[in-house]
Amino acid sequence: xxxxxxxxxxxxxxxxxxxxxxxxxxxxxxxxxxxxxxxxxxxxxxxxxxxxxxxxxxxxxxxxxxxxxxxxxxxxxxxxxxxxxxxxxxxxxxxxxxxxxxxxxxxxxxxxxxxxxxxxxxxxxxxxxxxxxxxxxxxxxxxxxxxxxxxxxxxxxxxxxxxxxxxxxxxxxxxxxxxxxxxxxxxxxxxxxxxxxxxxxxxxxxxxxxxxxxxxxxxxxxxxxxxx
Amino acid sequence: xxxxxxxxxxxxxxxxxxxxxxxxxxxxxxxxxxxxxxxxxxxxxxxxxxxxxxxxxxxxxxxxxxxxxxxxxxxxxxxxxxxxxxxxxxxxxxxxxxxxxxxxxxxxxxxxxxxxxxxxxxxxxxxxxxxxxxxxxxxxxxxxxxxxxxxxxxxxxxxxxxxxxxxxxxxxxxxxxxxxxxxxxxxxxxxxxxxxxxxxxxxxxxxxxxxxxxxxxxxxxxxxxxxxxxxxxxxxxxxxxxxxxxxxxxxxxxxxxxxxxxxxxxxxxxxxxxxxxxxxxxxxxxxxxxxxxxxxxxxxxxxxxxxxxxxxxxxxxxxxxxxxxxxxxxxxxxxxxxxxxxxxxxxxxxxxxxxxxxxxxxxxxxxxxxxxxxxxxxxxxxxxxxxxxxxxxxxxxxxxxxxxxxx
Ligand SMILES: Nc1ncnc2c1ncn2[C@@H]1O[C@H](COP(=O)(O)OP(=O)(O)O)[C@@H](O)[C@H]1O
Ligand SMILES: [Mg+2]
Numbered sequence: 097x098x099x100x101x102x103x104x105x106x107x108x109x110x111x112x113x114x115x116x117x118x119x120x121x122x123x124x125x126x127x128x129x130x131x132x133x134x135x136x137x138x139x140x141x142x143x144x145x146x147x148x149x150x151x152x153x154x155x156x157x158x159x160x161x162x163x164x165x166x167x168x169x170x171x172x173x174x175x176x177x178x179x180x181x182x183x184x185x186x187x188x189x190x191x192x193x194x195x196x197x198x199x200x201x202x203x204x205x206x207x208x209x210x211x212x213x214x215x216x217x218x219x220x221x222x223x224x225x226x227x228x229x230x231x232x233x234x235x236x237x238x239x240x241x242x243x244x245x246x247x248x249x250x251x252x253x254x255x256x257x258x259x260x261x262x263x264x265x266x267x268x269x270x271x272x273x274x275x276x277x278x279x280x281x282x283x284x285x286x287x288x289x290x291x292x293x294x295x296x297x298x299x300x301x302x303x304x305x306x307x308x309x310x311x312x313x314x315x316x317x318x319x320x321x322x323x324x
Numbered sequence: 325x326x327x328x329x330x331x332x333x334x335x336x337x338x339x340x341x342x343x344x345x346x347x348x349x350x351x352x353x354x355x356x357x358x359x360x361x362x363x364x365x366x367x368x369x370x371x372x373x374x375x376x377x378x379x380x381x382x383x384x385x386x387x388x389x390x391x392x393x394x395x396x397x398x399x400x401x402x403x404x405x406x407x408x409x410x411x412x413x414x415x416x417x418x419x420x421x422x423x424x425x426x427x428x429x430x431x432x433x434x435x436x437x438x439x440x441x442x443x444x445x446x447x448x449x450x451x452x453x454x455x456x457x458x459x460x461x462x463x464x465x466x467x468x469x470x471x472x473x474x475x476x477x478x479x480x481x482x483x484x485x486x487x488x489x490x491x492x493x494x495x496x497x498x499x500x501x502x503x504x505x506x507x508x509x510x511x512x513x514x515x516x517x518x519x520x521x522x523x524x525x526x527x528x529x530x531x532x533x534x535x536x537x538x539x540x541x542x543x544x545x546x547x548x549x550x551x552x553x554x555x556x557x558x559x560x561x562x563x564x565x566x567x568x569x570x571x572x573x574x575x576x577x578x579x580x581x582x583x584x585x586x587x588x589x590x591x592x593x594x595x596x597x598x599x600x601x602x603x604x605x606x607x608x609x610x611x612x613x614x615x616x617x618x619x620x621x622x623x624x625x626x627x628x629x630x631x632x633x634x635x636x637x638x639x640x641x642x643x644x645x646x647x648x649x650x651x652x653x654x655x656x657x658x659x660x661x662x663x664x665x666x667x668x669x670x671x672x673x674x675x676x677x678x679x680x681x682x683x684x685x686x687x688x689x690x691x692x693x694x695x696x697x698x699x700x701x702x703x704x705x706x707x708x709x710x711x712x713x714x715x716x717x718x719x720x721x722x723x724x725x726x727x728x729x730x731x
Contacts, residue, residue: 153726181629191620196335206628208328
């Protein structure tokens with residue numbers, strides 16, 4: 097299996113001097129295509145920081161990051177934005193969607209940026225919206241959808257353009273149990289059917305239980321890497 | 325893709341309907357007011373030049389060079405020496421009118437007073453000076469008439485009426501004594517300043533009275549379009565090279581009037597400036613709120629791969645559309661009123677009228693439809709919007725996805 101995410105001896109320090117926080121301390125991980133991985137740890141352990149680095153949103157103080165065979169250190173700001181668009185799908189904790197666009201329009205946004213033809217967009221988005229149980233909600237604005245439904249649209253948007261992997265930071269934090277289970281079922285199903293690589297940052301036990309690989313972080317260090 | 329960005333921009337505008345409408349209305353109201361004020365000012369200048377200047381001093385005036393400093397009959401000119409035919413044929417010239425402007429002591433034997441004496445050509449000057457509307461009693465002059473027209477104010481002063489006689493005494497050309505008895509043919513009402521102490525005679529009679537046959541003090545030249553003033557001035561000057569004659573524009577003849585217009589125009593500019601500042605702050609406020617409300621969303625868009633330049637295109641489109649709507653409606657709403665007052669100027673009465681008369685303006689209120697006034701003020705609003713959107717440009721050019729998403 098191809099390695100899609102690889103970090104080598106990452107260090108990330110916020111602030112200076114006395115106030116400096118060593119958010120990541122010598123973190124090396126390898127994530128292969130098709131994995132379903134949870135980054136787990138208490139609040140402040142560095143999950144989000146790591147996710148931001150492998151999402152090309154932030155830069156490490158030390159160490160290297162290779163994403164989808166590309167050494168991202170060499171990329172300029174503009175190229176990095178384009179790299180994210182083409183290679184990474186994002187699902188944030190909340191407010192992922194553009195309020196003035198319908199579920200369908202939100203879902204197709206990245207495909208539009210990539211210049212994919214309308215015919216292909218339509219086919220794929222309808223198929224995915226159906227798969228996530230949002231058939232008939234295509235024209236609803238985010239404000240007319242529940243939190244769980246909004247997160248599912250965000251997953252569809254992330255997935256639609258077929259990125260190399262999807263990063264999700266606490267995607268279930270604002271959801272009830274039922275919505276959490278539905279979203280997990282959905283992501284698991286997409287992982288199986290589309291062979292999509294998922295990495296979550298979470299401290300939600302329900303998510304941890306479903307993960308196939310769990311990387312434990314504490315004080316910015318990996319303390320355990322468990323493949324189930 | 326640009327099309328989708330524009331759709332997004334359009335929907336974003338109406339996300340906060342109240343704010344959008346408030347921003348648009350602030351532009352509409354200010355532009356409406358500024359257009360009304362400026363079109364009224366420029367109409368007033370134009371109207372006064374047309375109605376006062378064209379009759380009393382002309383857009384241009386030919387005199388002897390010596391007359392500029394000393395306005396006496398001895399510095400008059402011989403009509404035949406001026407190439408009137410050539411000047412009349414210059415494109416844009418509508419008329420060349422000979423005048424004698426001098427003065428005499430006018431008395432009834434009991435009361436006497438100095439008055440301006442104006443020798444006019446009844447055939448053209450009755451029309452030019454709009455005398456037909458001004459007759460209160462009697463009739464107007466005919467060609468070579470030997471009677472005189474006096475103002476209502478003078479008739480009251482001398483207690484004379486049509487048919488009564490007045491004794492005129494004065495200095496004629498080169499030391500001759502000017503003397504005569506003239507019967508009042510008509511009494512005129514003049515609203516504006518200077519003319520209310522004037523006596524009108526036919527040019528021929530004035531030449532006889534002042535013992536200055538074939539002589540006049542000046543030629544008034546009127547033109548069709550005030551924009552051509554300087555070009556026509558140059559052409560006339562060319563015709564006068566080598567002579568002792570000089571052509572001067574109304575601005576040179578009456579610098580005070582021009583200054584009056586300019587002071588008025590500058591105060592209008594100042595008021596416009598203040599209003600535009602208010603508009604500017606309004607738009608700036610909208611931009612600041614808009615950015616801060618949507619900062620997180622901008623961060624998400626940047627994270628998922630929207631380039632900052634595309635985000636800038638979307639937000640600047642929103643601001644441009646908003647401003648253009650305001651400018652468009654402002655022009656559209658003001659036009660009917662401006663058009664109506666252009667076609668139907670209102671005659672003022674009371675204090676407003678007196679104030680205008682004192683400044684030498686005719687007491688009429690109307691509005692122009694000057695294209696450059698519409699254009700310049702619309703452009704000013706757009707420019708202000710462009711300047712204030714600098715905030716948005718700086719913020720978005722430097723946007724960082726993570727920082728924007730920080731709660
Ligand atoms: N932008 C930042 N500035 C300063 N400190 C930060 C910043 N982001 C994260 N940190 C610190 O880094 C550590 C790791 O944070 P984070 O990665 O958000 O943890 P987690 O997502 O596991 O809760 C925490 O101590 C946090 O306070
Ligand atoms: Mg976190």
